[in-house]
Amino acid sequence: MNELTHKQSQCILVSLRLEPVRGLHMIPASFEYSSPKTLSEAISLLETSGSDSKILAGGQSLIPVMKLRLGSPSRLIDINNIEGLNYIRESDGFLRIGALTRIVDLESSELLKKKYPIINDAASHIADPTVRNLGTAGGNVSHADPANDLPAAMLALSAEFVATSSGGSRVIKAKDFFVDAFTTALKHEEILTEIRIPQFTVGNGGAYLKLEKRVGDFAIAGVAAQISVTQGVTVAKAGIGLTAVGSSAIEAVEAEQYLIGQTLTAEAISTASKLAARASNPGTDLRGPGEYKREMIIVLTTRALKRAYLRATGGAA
Amino acid sequence: MVNKMHIAVTVNGKDREADVEPRLLLVHFLRENLSLTGTHIGCDTSNCGACTVMLNGMTVKSCTVFAVQANGKKVTTVEGLANGAKLHPIQEGFWEKHGLQCGYCTPGMMMAAVALLQKNQNPTEEEIRRGISGNLCRCTGYVKIVEAIQYAAEKLKETQQQGMEVPAR
Numbered sequence: 001m002n003e004l005t006h007k008q009s010q011c012i013l014v015s016l017r018l019e020p021v022r023g024l025h026m027i028p029a030s031f032e033y034s035s036p037k038t039l040s041e042a043i044s045l046l047e048t049s050g051s052d053s054k055i056l057a058g059g060q061s062l063i064p065v066m067k068l069r070l071g072s073p074s075r076l077i078d079i080n081n082i083e084g085l086n087y088i089r090e091s092d093g094f095l096r097i098g099a100l101t102r103i104v105d106l107e108s109s110e111l112l113k114k115k116y117p118i119i120n121d122a123a124s125h126i127a128d129p130t131v132r133n134l135g136t137a138g139g140n141v142s143h144a145d146p147a148n149d150l151p152a153a154m155l156a157l158s159a160e161f162v163a164t165s166s167g168g169s170r171v172i173k174a175k176d177f178f179v180d181a182f183t184t185a186l187k188h189e190e191i192l193t194e195i196r197i198p199q200f201t202v203g204n205g206g207a208y209l210k211l212e213k214r215v216g217d218f219a220i221a222g223v224a225a226q227i228s229v230t231q232g233v234t235v236a237k238a239g240i241g242l243t244a245v246g247s248s249a250i251e252a253v254e255a256e257q258y259l260i261g262q263t264l265t266a267e268a269i270s271t272a273s274k275l276a277a278r279a280s281n282p283g284t285d286l287r288g289p290g291e292y293k294r295e296m297i298i299v300l301t302t303r304a305l306k307r308a309y310l311r312a313t314g315g316a317a
Numbered sequence: 318m319v320n321k322m323h324i325a326v327t328v329n330g331k332d333r334e335a336d337v338e339p340r341l342l343l344v345h346f347l348r349e350n351l352s353l354t355g356t357h358i359g360c361d362t363s364n365c366g367a368c369t370v371m372l373n374g375m376t377v378k379s380c381t382v383f384a385v386q387a388n389g390k391k392v393t394t395v396e397g398l399a400n401g402a403k404l405h406p407i408q409e410g411f412w413e414k415h416g417l418q419c420g421y422c423t424p425g426m427m428m429a430a431v432a433l434l435q436k437n438q439n440p441t442e443e444e445i446r447r448g449i450s451g452n453l454c455r456c457t458g459y460v461k462i463v464e465a466i467q468y469a470a471e472k473l474k475e476t477q478q479q480g481m482e483v484p485a486r
Contacts, residue, residue, distance in 0.1 A: 026361040033322060033339035033385050056386075063381045064362050066340075076339070078386060128451030130369055130376045130429060215450050216364070 028066035032075040039085070039193065042077050043166050047189050049075045055191060056080070057100060057139040060131050061148075085138075085193065088112065094196040099138025104129070106137060116197070117311060118206030118226055122153040125208070128216040138192045141177070144184045144248065147218040151178055151249030152241030153208050154195065156224035161186075162194040169193070178248040203236075204228045205312025209300045210243065213287060219244040220287045221296040223276065225304035227259065229312045235259045240272075240301065245280035245293055252279040255301070264309050273301035324388040328353070329397030337384050343377075344368045346384035347394055355395040355424045359453070366452030369425035370394045376432040378451070395424035398431065406472035407431050407465070416465030418456035426452045430466045434473055440466070 032049075036042040046053060053075035056062060065071045079085065085100035088109050095116060097106070106112060106123035113120050126132055126140065126149050140150040141161065151174075159174045163186055172185050179185055186192060206226030210219045222243030230236045238259035240252040255275035262268040282293035309315075321336040328351060335350050347353045347370065356379060359367030363381040370379045371393040398405035407427045410416060417423045426449060433440060433448035440448060445466050446459065454462060 027342075028340045030319065030338065030340055032320065033383070035385070035388075059383075059386075060363060060381060063383070067361065067380075076383075080386065127363075128366070129448060130366060130378055130451035131363055131381075133375045134377055134382070 026067045028063070029069065029072035031066075031073055033078065034075065035078040035081050037081055037083075039079075039082055039164065039191070040166075042079055042082060043164065043189070043191060045075075045077050046191065047166060049077070051188055053077060055142075058102070058135040059139075060127065060135040061139065061143045061145065079191070090199050093199050095199055097137050097195040097197075099136065099142075099192045099194060101137045103127075103132035103135040103137065103140065107132060115200055115204075116157070116206070118153050118156065118208050118224055118308075119150075121208035122149040122210075122222075122224065125149050125210045125212070125219075125222075131216075137195055141195065142184055142186060142192045144178055144180075144182050145218075146181050146246060146248050147244040148249070149208065149210060149219065149222060149243055152222055152224040152243040153206075153226075154197075155241030155249055155251040156206060156208075156226040156239035157197045158239055159195055159197045161192055162196065163187070163190040164193040165190045171196075175251055181247045183248075200228075203230060203232075203312055205308045205310065206239075207304045207307035207311065209304045209307070211296050211300060218287070221245050221280075221282065221293045221300060223297060223300035223304045225301065225308045227264075227305070227308045227312055229264075229309065232313050233263050235262050235264060238272075240276050240304075242276065242280050242297060244287075245282035245297060247281075250279055250281070252276040252301075254279060259305075264305065269302050269305050272305060273298045276301040322385055322388075324385055326384075326387045326389075327391045329393055335384075339383060339385050341384045342380055343370070343372075343382040343384045343387055343392070344379035346387075347379060347392070350384075353394050353396050357421055357424055359421065359425075364453070365422070366425045366429060366449075367422055369428040369452060371428060371432065374435075376429055376451075393428075395427055398427065405431070405469075406476065407434070407469040409472060410465035410468035411462075414461055414465040414468050416457070416462045422452055422454045422456075426454065426462060430462075430469065433466070434470055438470065438474060440470060442467075 052073050054073040056076040056078040085098040087098040103123050103126050140148050154174045161172045161177050177185050208224045210222040224241040226239040228237040238256045240255050242250040255272045259272050277294050277297040280297050282290040284290045325334045347356050357367040359365035363378045368379040369376050373390050407430050429449050429452045445463050
């Protein structure tokens with residue numbers, strides 16, 4: 001699964017967006033199952049098993065992939081019984097989210113609602129409440145579906161991902177993490193253990209907006225915007241991430257750079273939104289023509305920036 | 318050779334054990350190994366919610382969980398709602414308010430509703446609609462389902478006021 005070619009990835013992408021093929025088996029291929037109690041045990045299992053072994057976290061993407069026979073890992077290493085990987089806390093200058101934190105916990109966290117509502121926004125848009133009970137933060141980012149909602153938020157937040165292997169841990173920046181559709185910078189023998197985000201003080205605000213055909217669906221397009229504002233007017237830092245408009249989540253770098261030093265006038269927001277759309281590369285599919293999606297990036301970026309600004313300056317929304 | 322694993326799961330309060338293939342889905346374990354056919358299979362892709370059950374008190378779509386993952390845990394299915402011949406308030410609500418037509422989505426819908434009411438005793442209509450947004454019904458248009466859940470919410474409050482035990486596990 002880790003060595004999927006781009007073409008195979010695209011195939012999964014297309015298939016998951018379509019209804020299951022009639023007559024297709026909905027039973028996964030056989031596999032070996034292990035349920036380690038510790039992280040080191042999980043890592044050593046990953047090292048000693050074949051390159052097609054997979055980590056099972058919430059399973060809300062992996063199990064459908066297996067049922068559709070788009071992936072047939074030889075072994076699943078279930079990390080759900082490892083303690084200490086489910087937390088949301090601020091320490092040493094970072095907001096830290098354990099990889100096994102359930103989406104429902106992101107959605108309901110008071111800390112996130114108060115200080116990092118962009119994550120709360122994105123979490124509450126992922127699938128439906130029952131799927132969110134099992135789905136995890138780490139799984140949502142490391143599955144790296146370009147239509148998943150957390151990756152864009154992570155790009156906007158300049159998040160970092162802690163990858164742990166037997167040799168220790170390394171930190172991967174979000175902009176280097178999302179390599180391609182269903183492909184991250186994680187190596188096979190590494191497990192994503194923590195997502196960390198530079199801790200915010202006052203003057204920060206963010207929002208995630210998603211356009212979907214119906215509740216619980218994948219995004220037609222989505223935009224995450226996070227800004228920090230000095231003296232209530234000037235943008236000091238900006239992060240913009242885009243969902244479902246390319247082969248991975250996209251960071252709208254030009255728009256971010258343009259915003260620095262700007263006062264958020266209607267004109268500045270409009271220019272930034274057009275730059276964000278320029279960073280997108282949407283295809284045409286069941287969810288609409290590429291042209292339409294690009295237009296929607298303009299609309300969503302405008303709204304997300306306005307909401308981010310309101311939140312950064314202590315307004316409601 | 319097929320490798321089987323021994324699992325022990327408490328289902329509706331009863332300890333059940335079996336040797337299963339790791340790839341066996343929880344919904345198949347419930348329906349085929351335990352003959353608990355109240356839990357339905359709908360879309361098989363974690364969209365429709367017909368297979369919703371509770372795993373350690375939290376709703377999951379049992380078509381997207383392996384039975385081995387339930388090892389050592391507690392599962393509640395729709396069969397576990399009633400207390401003998403006495404219906405659970407949510408079942409009574411679906412009965413009284415005609416919360417179903419074909420009934421296919423009903424078991425999953427009721428499990429989602431029970432979970433919602435455990436978290437929120439006084440849900441607004443919007444909160445109810447959000448709470449069941451992982452469960453699809455193609456017959457009712459949801460109006461009667463919402464009424465059934467409102468009925469159950471009232472009933473549960475009355476039950477608690479009378480100091481009676483709430484049946485849901």
